[in-house]
Amino acid sequence: MPLTKIICPSGREVSLTRCLLCKNDTWCGTKEWRRKFLFAQGKLEKDIDRGKYSASILSYLDPAKIVFSYKFPYALSINLIHIFIMGHAIHQLYESAYPPESCEVPVETELTPGIKISGHVDIFYKNKIYDLKTVSTFARQPKWYYKNQLSIYGTILEDYYSEKVDEMYLWFVNKSTGENKLYKISLDKEIFEEAKEVALTSYKAIKESRKFQIKLNDQCASCPVRKYCEAYRDDLMEVNGNE
Numbered sequence: 020m021p022l023t024k025i026i027c028p029s030g031r032e033v034s035l036t037r038c039l040l041c042k043n044d045t046w047c048g049t050k051e052w053r054r055k056f057l058f059a060q061g062k063l064e065k066d067i068d069r070g071k072y073s074a075s076i077l078s079y080l081d082p083a084k085i086v087f088s089y090k091f092p093y094a095l096s097i098n099l100i101h102i103f104i105m106g107h108a109i110h111q112l113y114e115s116a117y118p119p120e121s122c123e124v125p126v127e128t129e130l131t132p133g134i135k136i137s138g139h140v141d142i143f144y145k146n147k148i149y150d151l152k153t154v155s156t157f158a159r160q161p162k163w164y165y166k167n168q169l170s171i172y173g174t175i176l177e178d179y180y181s182e183k184v185d186e187m188y189l190w191f192v193n194k195s196t197g198e199n200k201l202y203k204i205s206l207d208k209e210i211f212e213e214a215k216e217v218a219l220t221s222y223k224a225i226k227e228s229r230k231f232q233i234k235l236n237d238q239c240a241s242c243p244v245r246k247y248c249e250a251y252r253d254d255l256m257e258v259n260g261n262e
Contacts (some may be wrong), residue, residue, distance in 0.1 A: 072137070075168055147185060168205050
C-alpha cells in the first residue's frame with residue numbers, strides 16, 4: 020500500500036495522495052530512472068578519476084571499496100532501481116517540511132590541489148544535521164559508516180564553512196509503514212582525518228595502479244564488486260574449508 024500520511028519530527032504533517040514510486044501508481048517511470056542512475060554512476064566514475072570523493076563512499080574508510088568501485092562499475096538491477104525510487108521519493112517528502120535552502124545542502128572541501136571531498140547534507144536546519152535513511156526494519160544501533168558520514172559532513176560544515184553544528188541525527192524511515200526514528204550521533208572529527216587519508220591513498224592507488232592491503236569487514240558479503248576481490252574469495256574459501 021502506498022503511504023498517504025507521514026508526520027515528521029517537527030510535528031508537521033506531510034501528505035501524499037498518490038504512490039510514492041510514480042505519479043501514475045505504476046512502474047512506468049522505471050526506464051527514466053534507470054537512465055538517471057546510469058548517468059549518476061558514470062559521473063561517480065569520472066569524479067573518482069578527477070580526485071573528487073563523496074562523503075558517503077569515504078564513510079567506509081576503506082580505499083579498496085573506492086578503487087574497486089572505480090575499476091569494476093556494476094549494472095543496476097530493476098529491483099535496485101525500485102529501491103532508489105522509493106528512497107528518493109521519501110527524501111523529497113520529508114524535505115518538503117523544511118525550507119528549501121535547508122535541504123540538499125552542498126558541502127565540499129579541497130584536501131590538496133585536485134583532490135576533494137564533497138557531498139549533500141539532506142537537511143541542515145537550525146544548526147542541526149538530519150541524514151535520511153530508508154529501511155525495512157529498525158536496527159538497535161545505526162551502522163558505523165552512517166555515523167562516519169555524519170561526522171564528515173559536520174566537520175566540513177564547522178571547519179570549512181564556519182557553521183555551528185549543535186546536533187546531528189540519523190533519521191530512519193520505514194519505507195513500508197512510514198514510521199520514523201531518530202538516532203542522535205556525536206561529532207567525531209577524527210573520522211574526517213581518516214577519510215582524508217583514505218581519499219589520498221585511493222587517488223594514488225588509482226593513478227599508479229597500486230595494490231594495497233584490503234580490510235575485510237561485514238559489508239564484504241553484500242559488496243557489488245566482491246567477485247573481483249581476491250581477499251574476499253580467499254576468506255570465503257577458508258570459511259568453507261576449501262583449499
